[in-house]
Amino acid sequence: MSRYFTDEHEWIDVDGNSATVGITDYAQSQLGDIVFVEVPADGAKVTKGGDAAVVESVKAASDVYAPVSGTVTEGNAALADDPSLVNSDPEGAGWFFKLQLDDASELDGLMDAAAYAAFVEGL
């Protein structure tokens, strides 16, 4: 399994053609207290770079983009009851959705953990 990162602060864990998507620890720290998460419905088609989910802090609503194109297989139902999982465990239990990849080559432009760490360092 490999983990990739986007410059919009999403992470994606890829296992064959399946993947899990969430937002990074840096993203949750910037957003602050998460009070609501809207995840995509099962079967929804998402497009690389397109809107896929919405995360709302006390202050504002922010879009979460799909790191790659694909078909959503599951949204994280636990976030409906406890959106603060995104704050407490953003890169684990606070995942947003799972999807089937359309085209694994879309992963090529994404960052690995070291590159993402350097990217955040430069912000």
Add this chain to the structure above:
Amino acid sequence: MSDDTVETVLELPLGDWHRAKGARMVPFAGYSMPIQYEGIMAEHLWTRESAGLFDVSHMGQVILSGDGAAEALEAIVPGDISALKEGRMRYSLLLADDGGILDDLMITAAPMALYVVVNGAVKHADIAYLRNKLPVSILLNHMEDRALLALQGPKAADALARVVPGVGRLFFMEADSFLWGEEPLWISRSGYTGEDGFEISLPAACAVAFADALAAQPEVKPIGLGARDSLRLEAGLPLYGHDLEPRIDPVQGNLSFAISKRRREEGGFAGADRILKALKDGPSWVRVGFTVDGRQPVREGAEIFDGDQVVGKITSGGFAPSVGAPIAMGYVLAAKSAIGTTLEAEVRGKRIGLTVAAMPFIPNRYHRKGATK
């Protein structure tokens, strides 16, 4: 969150103090200001249970002096200012000729003068308007060399009294001068959170030392603009530029309490025709509060529906930490404004249930004169 304008962002006296305390700074009203320190939720709840220190030095502090300043000001505000006793303050509204609200403001009868605090984002326009509308015999001094702090919360009085003995004698909406060492302070028992608390005007040169003295009190933590907004929303208090604007008159704004009895009888203020008519006939639209079904926040700009019909618009909304649910404020047709009316807001194509609710959303805890604790 980013601000693409190239306008200069000005620095306030406590800018570096906030950064040293770990604040995240954002441009607001032309100044670099703290949006949050440890987090909006924690700061909000801390203020409700202890005492929060807010830097509101971006606001405009103006002294109006000269014979007849109160009577002159009454031409453009609907409050009874000439009856204001020294050391008393009043919430009022700066009115355009058509009765629209140009700003909301606090007016205090200080010795020999009126002390007026206006919103930061519109202070230069306000001052120009005041200068234009007031006779030349009235002196207007914009005190840009003073900072303004607010200490808010149930433990604010204990904490402030340790730094400035004697402040406990003030009741809600009273103000007086105090000394901190040799520094002249002007302190009022007022605020924008629904809690007991104080607003402290002080020389900018001693703002860092005074903020340090307050922050050294165990009850006190610095609080950012994010929590300031969620606290005032729970308190049902409108935010100028969002819940109030020039197209809105005081009756629509649900601020008729700011139109004093004598002024209702006599008129003689900007827009009196429109405002007195609205008082008599009732407004067409009115500002109300809403509780929100579920957990999804309904925010500024969302349209309000009754079935297929658009009946209003949300002007402020968000998650309310002390309520534990989303709340909102907005304008609806008067026919839909009764407490308990159920409506819907549309957010990202989805309908969310709203119920018109009494404000404040949590009880005020002001230190009123004559009130039993």
